[in-house]
Amino acid sequence: MRLSIVCTSVLVVSTGVVSGATEAYQDLIEAAGPILWYSFDEAAGNAANRGSLGASHDATYTAAVTRSVDAVGDDDAAAFPSSAAYMESLSASPLTGNPTFSCEALVSLSAGPANLWGPFLHWGSGLTGREVYFSVHGSLNNRIYAGFYNAGVRLTQDIDAGRWQHVVWVREGGNDSDAGSTVYINGVECPVQLAPQLSPGFVEAADIDVASTVFRINRAADSLGNRYFNGALDELALYDRALTPAEIAERAAAAVPPCPGDATGDRTVNFDDLNVLLEQWGQAVFKPGWGADFNNDGMVNFEDLNILLEEWNVSC
Ligand SMILES: [Ca+2]
Ligand SMILES: [Ca+2]
Ligand SMILES: [Ca+2]
Known part of the structure; x- marks a missing residue:
């Protein structure tokens, strides 16, 4: 019996899945105005940033990233099968301090393994409270974590392995680490809990002070070569605002028909x-x-x- 499907509603049929991004979904992302947006369609060269920060925030692929991962139609995704597979933007993030932002991606995770909160998107440096992790939780490759170095929340259940799912973290800036984070799977808000295994596990708003660094995928500013998830990403997007539940539901319906x-x-x-x-x-x-x-x-x-x-x- 499969127990890992969570957070469904009549808005989106939970069994929906998509092999990569649809054009309708990409059109909606464009209209939403991300600052950073990687479609992972490149067979060679850097990943183009389709967001408003422009080409200064294109990203490099390491050779270990699997390009042209099977996707619907002509669309491609990228897979990250090991810690050697990571990406880095050419320029630094403008989102610093205790910022408001939203991260959105299509994610297809393997059954494992993972290690040390391997991130779908990371920026910042300086350890506790100073780095953003939109990631898996610890060694759990199918448990989504949304937080900072050593303080954040995670979903209360795993998401399915081996299928594309629409994942969003909305972060309302200025909050303590245990508040202001909402996680949506396939368009529906999911319950979160204070993430265990972290010390201190909680930091006050004044101590969340994210530094400006390059953006990284499947790599952080520390523990180089040791932090990783295992799976594929498509249409990774970052916004400098809080997405609304309505637009998240609309995009999930397009992304996960x-x-x-x-x-x-x-x-x-x-x-x-x-x-x-x-x-x-x-x-x-x-x-x-x-x-x-x-x-x-x-x-x-x-x-x-x-x-x-x-x-x-x-x-x-
Ligand atoms: Ca029924
Ligand atoms: Ca089937
Ligand atoms: Ca794509």
Whole structure:
């Protein structure tokens, strides 16, 4: 039984998944005005920054980054299979102190491993309270962390491995480390908890003072070669404002389109999905839309079976 799907709603069918970014999603990112935005479409050379900071914030790929990762249509993503696979912007972040920002990405994580909060995006230096980590938590490759060096929050549950998911961290500046951070998975706010294993684990607002450094992906300002996650990223975007729940839901719906009948996240409807449905038969799901609850009523029953059969052999 699959227990790791969290935070679903009627806005976005939880079973939706996408292999890379859609044009509709990219159009919405552009309209939202990110300062930093990497599409990871380059077969060679640097990653182009499509955000408002411009080419000064293009990023270098190390040779270990896997380019041209399989994606829908002509779109590509990048994979980070080891600590040697990382990227760095050419210029430094303008977001310093205790800033307001939002980080957004399509993320497809492997089952593991990870180490030391390997970041999807990092900037800052100077240790406690002075570095931003939008990352996995510790060695848990499927647990999202949103915070600072030695103080932040993480999701209360893992997200699924092996499928593309839309992940957003909205940070309201000026708060202590345990407040002002909201994490959305596939467009829906997810519960967070104070992240364990960190010392001090909490810092007051006045002690959050992020330094200006280059942006890094799968690498930080310290523990070089030891911090990593394992997975692929697409359309990594950073905004110098708090995204609204409505725009996050709209973008998630474009990034992770519904695929009725698909409970496994591979965007095809077949026996694997039927097996998930049978495992969940007659049960209430964690949240409406979870698993094989295709009609979002919170239960898995004949109505969901009918949807699955109607969509049998369909590829989204
Ligand atoms: Ca892309
Ligand atoms: Ca499926
Ligand atoms: Ca149902």
